[in-house]
Amino acid sequence: MSLRGLVKHFDTKLAVSQVNLDVPAGSFYGLLGPNGAGKTTTLSMAVGLLRPDAGQAFLLGYDAWADPAAAKARVGVLPDGVRLFDRLTGPELLAYHGLLRGMEQATVDQRARELLEVLELGVGNRTLVVDYSAGMKKKMGLACALLHAPRLLVLDEPFEAVDPVSAALIRDILQRYVAGGGTVVFSSHVMEVVERLCDHVAILSDGVLRLNGPLDRVRGDRSLEEVFVQVVGGRVATGSELAWL
């Protein structure tokens, strides 16, 4: 995935400004940033969900805005804060996504059952997705993104609201996926996860890309959290405010 000069305004506010980012094939790429930094906006523009005001996004070499069909066919996306078609049951939803991607029926059936089993969502589960817990919905979304075996995964906050057991499972799946030659880009604001998983990171704040590159180079000899807080310009409580607490 590579982004070239992406810009997005909302009304008069500049949400993302001139983001250039190259994600090498086969890398595990973490996009870090505080709340409201423009992570979701950037990823939405990259996968063709939000039209950028300027700039280009290439997915596996295909321009996501000039040739969307080719680009979208090769990418799996887990958007954040977006509902699934949650009035379907889990198996129905996976079948829907599979057929939407133009897959063979037999392949859809086989992969859907396997995904439901591995992610512990229940193969014969007939509860509607709307009645799932937040963590189950996240896993369901991930299953939908994985179903067509894309070579690039773009995941927005894949670990949010997921319990530790499921998070470990998802980490495992993603690591194996990268080891098999796939590329993962995901956003998060949890340092530990990024530090443990990623070989590359980028730090975004106020819509500007502050730092990016291989993890070791970005981090140097400090912890990622120190670098992050310094780059973003956060403040540390001095002890004099909120004295009434």
Added chain:
Amino acid sequence: MTPGVLPFVRLKLRLLANGLRGRPARIALFLLGVVLSGVFAIIGYAIFAIPGVAHRPGAAAILLPLGGAVIVLGWLFLPLVFFGVDESLDPARFALLPLRRRALLRGLFAAALTGLPALATLAATAGMVETAAQLGGPAAAVGELVGVVAGLLLCVAVSRAVTSAFATGLRSRRSRDLAAIVLAMFAAAIGPLQLVVLAGAQRADWGAVGTVAEVVGWTPVGAPYEIGLEIAAGRWWAALLKLLIALVAIGGLLRWWSATLENAMIGTVGSETRRTATDRHPVALLLLPRLPRTRFGALVSREVRYWWRETRRRASLITFTMVGLFMPVGLSVSDSSPGALVIFMGAMAALGLANQFGFDGSAYAANVTAGVPGRVEIGSRAAAHAIFTLPLLEVVSIVVGALYGDPGRIPSTFGLLIASYGVGLGLVLPVSVRAAYAFPASSNPFAMPSGGSQAKGLIAFGVLLGSIVVSLPLQIVALLLGPVWMWIGLPVGVAYGTAAYLIGWNMAADLLDKRAPELLAAVTPNR
């Protein structure tokens, strides 16, 4: 501490103002709403003031209670069928505040009174005060003023209580059938009234209408509007009694609303029946029988399930069914021609798709990331809607044929229905891509975004008007051909409707291919 009603009113006005800020399209819609309300108010005032200015107490005794009843019933039905309720003050948002239910109810009621519809209604019915003043002097005028205000309170109470109850009913899946029956009963109640009025008006049988007016005058829907007339006639006891009837009705409705409000605040009742596990294959579970195992099949199957499983869509289907069954009954008794009705019904069926992407909300992102071509997307949605609508239209044509005692007309009526449905789709499909809007994240299927009622109403009005104009040639041909039309009506109607649909389908698909991300942004509710 219980806050007064002012904070609620201020909150509502603030929400309205913020909704308009920096959005020229919204402002234009709002101004149009102001103009239309003004026109309604002036015409209403004039009509209700005529009997007084002309000094015709007899006419007043008919016009005031019946006119008042029409207004009250309008407040009851228009939100259910066309407009939805402006739920910018969603009760669920107040659930965490330390508010007593009485205070909350008072506040929400005051907020509901704040708005164009209430203002326009008050101005229109003020014409009745003029009439009362002309006929009975200041005392009657004061009495009628009290009555008109009571009438307004009744209107608002009725619309809030019924939509709230209906929404609560539809929310739990088990009681959806009950809700359908309740609406059918309301529709049935408006039927006879309309029939008698229309029949009476056509035969100029003012005696019968007068009797009806007298009866209506003693029901809550007509009573408040007759208070001034009773005073003018010197019957103080009747005036007091009618005021009492109105007040009791308002009190009862508020009590009912308060009961359903509790439900709305707590949210969905988790009375989901546990479904047993299944070992059928996922694809077989999703696809309806006889649909191709392709993208198109998957989209149609999902749409069909959504029409039934999602409350908003289900509400629109049920409402349309009821209107479809009861409108012909109403019109047949008054002996008017079914032609106009048929075109109206077909176009109204298509209106169900006017904000089809809004129903999906942000879930539509799945189709955007999968890169579904516009032609498949639009075509599958229309197909799924037609699966529900065509049988319904068939039933409507049978009902019309049976009521007019002319079964031979059923096929040609069906043809005309399909033609107008196709024309309606042809207009609605591009509109649904171009003018989509997000529904609020409320579980009330009638809830509309602030200002959305006007948008929805205008779109509905435009599509109805457009469909009637576009279907007019066919209607004229039908009239000219007479008996021949009975034979060729069905194929010609199908061809006409299909052609109109194909044009709209093409336009909508091209628009969608260009604007899918913008459409997604438009239907995603603000977080």
